[in-house]
Amino acid sequence: MSIRSRALPALATGLLLTATGCAASAPAAEPALAAAALTTETAPAAPAATAPSSTDTRAAAAPTAAVAAPATAGEPAAGTGRTVSLVAYDPASGHATLRTGNPGHAKNPGSTGTPASTGKTPAPSRTTGAPHGPDATASASASAAPDTVRTGQLIASPPTPAAPRGALVAVTGVQKTAGDEVEVTTRPAEVAELLGATATEQHQAIDVHGIRVQPLVKDLKVGFTTRPGGGNGSASAQLSLDAGTSVPLPGGAKADLAAGIRLSPSVDFSYDGRGILKGGIEKARVGFGLGAHADWKVGATLAASPNPLRVPLAKLSASPVLTVAGFPVVVNLDLTCYLTVGADGKLTVEAEQDLDGAWSVHADYAKGKGWTTTADPGTTTVGPVRAKLSGDATLRTGLTAEASVGLYDTVGVAASVEPYLHTRVAGSVTLDTTGKPPHVEGSWTNTAGLDINGRLYAQIKILGTPLLKADLPLPAFHREWPLPSLSTTH
Template sequence: MKFSLYVVAVPLALLGTVVPASASFAAGPAGADGGAGGTAPPVLRLTDGPADKAAVAVTRPSPDGSVATVPVGDARLTARGPSGGLVLAPARSPAGNGPGDLAQVHAGDVVAGPTTQDTPHGVLVKVAAVHANGDGSIAVDTVPATLADALGDAEVDATVPLTPGDLKAKPLTSGGKVTAGAGPQGRGVRLNVDVPVPDGVEPTEGHASALSASLDLSPEFLFSYERAHWYGVQPSRARIGMAADYQYGVKVHAKSSASYATGHKPLRIPAAEVNVDKTVWLGPVPIVLSLKVDYFYDVSADGTIAVDAEEHTDGRLEIGARYDAGEGWSALSGPEPVSTATPALITGSATAKGGVGSHAQVGLYGSVGVAADAEPYLKATATAQNTPQGASASWGLYAGLKVNGSFFARLDIFGTRVLDKDWELPPLRYEHKLAGSDV
């Protein structure tokens, strides 16, 4: 997805009430009207989590849709075998959630773990069997679990801003620069790059670079979940994706002598990749949100053309998917971006386009759920004509945004299935004219 992402500086908060870690946290409020004779699910909000941020949570789902917390204190995951089995060890001290008893863990319980050195993408599994060890730890055979197993009946609507400390960029090499904490409001990522151009393309007179771009964005996770047990055993609503406020600038000072197309090539800049595995807590349950973003460029022309133009875009875009039990999955979208341009000079007879975009993968616990490309671009057209009245020429300069994405069935963690192996999200495209011979 192109870093035409946009984020509103939304507080890290959810509507609802605090849920004590020791309580059965998915029992619906008494007398609440959920429609069709049902009970509205409780609203969960983000919490600070345990004092020991490496501690796991163990929950026990019930047939009535409620979920109880199994008191295991600040037990930690200390090993994970090749078959996916876990070893849980008791807390080293009674701090945090207090002492717990691992002997209370039974088959059918759900273990949710945060990101740690041993589990960089976190853990979400259901216990199949428990084996006591002599040192107070337990070995646990597991099978995959879903959020419905861990959260039960609940309603969540979270917007989670990412801080500079959440964003991990690869070491820099020549050709571009990625800086964390340099985006809008000092929270996001800035990319500056001189885009590689094919043979036959060179800068116009007085310019050192044919195509350069900068992209500032402040990403945040979008995450929603709702299930009421009377309605169904799967979530009735869900949302997963990323949003970002972004600022995009592109400078094109290029002339070409032939047709060319780079074909959506990745930028050969190891720094131009951002990875995030961020743990947030809903009640006592750690939810691990995963994000990977890398960059690409796409430059093309279908003839001889020379372009001197610069453009700036401000926008906000939501990239992801929304689920409703009555309607299925649909794509997220946002408002049309706003672009401005400097006076342009375009000559020749061709159409040329250049842009730098991003490919993003968003998921839970390291499992990819949504993948999307977002590409802001600048397009120039020039046409020479010979008519009985003499020679004439027309030209135009356009700012655009393309978003293409897909939703993967393998995000079973959400508890809702997509029938196809992967489902293409409807494409989104904005394009408007900035300048031209008839403007």
């Protein structure tokens, strides 16, 4: 881990980036916004974008899904040369409606919400094994009769209005219908059934133009900025979120909070099935990386509180599609951002601060060793501060982001990555670490830290690996380091 301070990092009003709550199978296991809601009344959240219905989406154009025979004899699945559109899907019952007629040239949304980029982001990858997926002739065959979809075949679908997080299923029954649609029953399929003896290792930056943004605070400004040193193209962009709000506090007080966040998320997927005939896949990985820059302002008179105040800002989701052996593999990433502030005594604060960081979390499987969870503490860089503080308390403020990562919405790794800072003030402090000398009457001490915790959910059957008996905890990581402190009058 690398920890750097660009200047006297007096009040790093801590950016907390917490990755928790990935549901392995059921949406109810995702981070519950209600559980994280403020205990005091906040300004009403902006209307949330709603996800498309999964029960009747026939009128909407959908990206095509690959139809394939399951992997056999150590080979990847054999593409049939045909594609269908998944126009309705009920994961609970497994019932689906497929359109076998020409689905048109609908854009692959990647994730619903803000419009997806029409460009494709190249991803560093290494794939071993001959491609057996759909080829250029697939679109010409898309108008085939419904009986071309047969029991036992696999349907690998990128995100569609009917399945916003993608779908990988095996057909268990077929019922012909009029026109170009066919009703089928399905069961969840395993990635190993699709990829077989293929080997791939991919790291892909998410095209932030395709991230769905659900505002959780009024007047949230959503935009895109160029990543420092990123050049041109969708992979060089960052998602920017800017918000300001006034939050009621107990006793009739209020806190004025503002934050600007720049996010650069990425996903990782590895799979090696070359030893599948010798007792299972060799290895697998699913994970995410998050680069972030944050700056914020806090103005409040705080009283002692056992927990910091959490103000939800936005919920983000994306389902980037990786191509492996010609088939779509969908990785789901969710992220929820909060602004936090709290103190263990009475304290008046007016502060500005910024921070940069990059962290990653993975779940890894290796044959003979089973599953392990890995966290890379990455880098944390604290920037200059401007602040006025008075009182006798320890201040903790910052930004929280909760994230989850999985495949086809069925496998998940959860982690909490929390850079933080405690600022202890006894008296009054005026700071401007851009060059002006501080003024301190009393004492002022600072400690920054980083905590990483998490778990891998036990429901991991989709990868074709042995099931865990229980959730697997991430080895806890904790580190603190002192920041410059002052006392007496200067």
